[in-house]
Amino acid sequence: MNHNKGLHHITVLAGDPKENADFYINTLGMRMVKKSVNQDDPGTYHLFYGNEAATPGSSLTFFPWPRAHKGIAGSGEAVNVAFKVPEGSKDFWISRLKEQGISTSEWFEVFGKQAIRFEDPDGLELDLVFDGSAKEKVSNYESPVPNVYVIQGFESTRLKVRRPDSTSSILEDIFEFSEQDSNASQTLYQTDARIGSSVIIESTDEDPGRGGRGIVHHVAFRAKDLNELKELREKVISKGLQPSEVIDRHWFKSVYFREPSGVLFEIATDGPGYAVDEDFEHLGEKLILTPWLEPRRKYIESILPKIEV
Template identity: 40%
Template sequence: MTIEIPGLHHVTSIASNPQQNVDFYTEVLGLRLVKRTVNFDDKYTYHLYYGDEVGNPGTVLTFFPFEDGRQGRVGRGQTSATAFVIPEGSVDYWIDRLESRDVDVDTPHTRFGETVVPFRDHDVQPLELVTGTSDIEPWADGPVPADNAIRGFHSVTLDSLNPEKTRAVLETLGYESTAQDGERMRYRASGNGNRASFIDVLARPDTPRGQQGVGTVHHVAFRTPNTQTQAEWREPLSETGLQVTAQKDRQYFMSMYFREPGGTLFEIATDGPGFTRDESISELGTELKLPPWLENDRAMLEERLPEIEPASITEAN
């Protein structure tokens, strides 16, 4: 293969109340709401995107918020944690920030030489802050001081039903094994510089199987530069027996999906055209954006979707 996966593109999860979702990820974590649209496969549900200032690939955590959704259970066959990079020296700041906002935080520990702060959001989704470096610049106008602000993704952890086959898929995608600690094996994208490059695979055969719902990850997306390189992935993936979907237009990127044998839904997403295709940088996330094929439904959707108030972000603190 001459094409490479540079790293993670985005992670999509399932949430409950959309307003609480906006409040937590913007006001508490300091991410920017870069796009509010709808789930193109379920137009009566929001699709909310959070990231750095412009939603660069490797920074974007997205949500389908279902107000009456069933609570999920994180376990085998799922992504068991999504991790963000924070700068060295910012651990105490983040513990104080999270605890002062009544966030459920665990005791920090060391993993592969990095400090990890595990915590959970308001829907009990497992998240982590991991000390490290990244080529992502923090959002200058966010509520978290730049010296401490999140700098995109660090990794995801896959609690696989079949770790050996999950690792084989990652190797097909060009990931390379770099370390192992007990039940955890770390992989790094071979085509990445220093952004969202890690995936950890767990081998825990005796733990319960997960159940998708609120507080769980829906899918994990990998980067590819454009639709041509995206299409080139079909053959090597199909040769391993994976069922790959057609290319789908998600407006801000093109997508192909397949479910890896360990249970996680994977996506390969193009880097462009990006979130500024229909909003200026200063206006990102301020209005409901719909694809052309749903514009005729705008009035009905705006009436039916719950109202979302902008986050009350003030000075960094």
């Protein structure tokens, strides 16, 4: 296994950007680690939330379209995002979510770990998985959630697919995941990364889902650097798939492809990271545009809704 393997980020379609930011910052206590725009649609925000250190394996990102229709979950999609929180935080989170008016499931187990389930404002299915201990603070950022309870990063994502064997071969042969456990319809694959280490494949005969609010757009996996990204791209080609060319996303380099069941995957480099263009202590406090979009700042700012949380 490889400590640098696992999930990099997950990107989701959302509705109102202010409602989205309020939920993930003020309710879940995540840090906005980058406030930018969709590089392919600069009139739309791209909001990045992560742990305090903004590390790979912690970033849940959103394209919020206020007029977007509600999506329909189905096959060929990631249908669940699970966060890792400290083991001793169960009572805190149940109480906090109840106070915020958020309905949660009863306790249940996900491959031996206790969890609760709820939805974000757009219907994205979220789990909190209680595993591990709190980490020491590394910045001056003050979350609304005390550090002893705060979200540490991803625990897992669950892919609902019609061709589980084909999807599992991508996880194992390209991303170095290993099968760890299974039940009637789901199989757990893991690396030994501290966060973002798990993917659950759920076999289904459901029809394909429909994009919209609350639906995962893509799941990104880690590459150490540009050289490894290129190597992984060649592995994707060897599987008979058609990856994109390497794309410069400024904070990382990326390659995109659809795995055999239709889930959109991205491979993203760990660096240079979110602090390449703003001070680490002030991540997410102002709108950051990539160098090629900076000349259009005045226009872009004029059409984006204001976000205050």
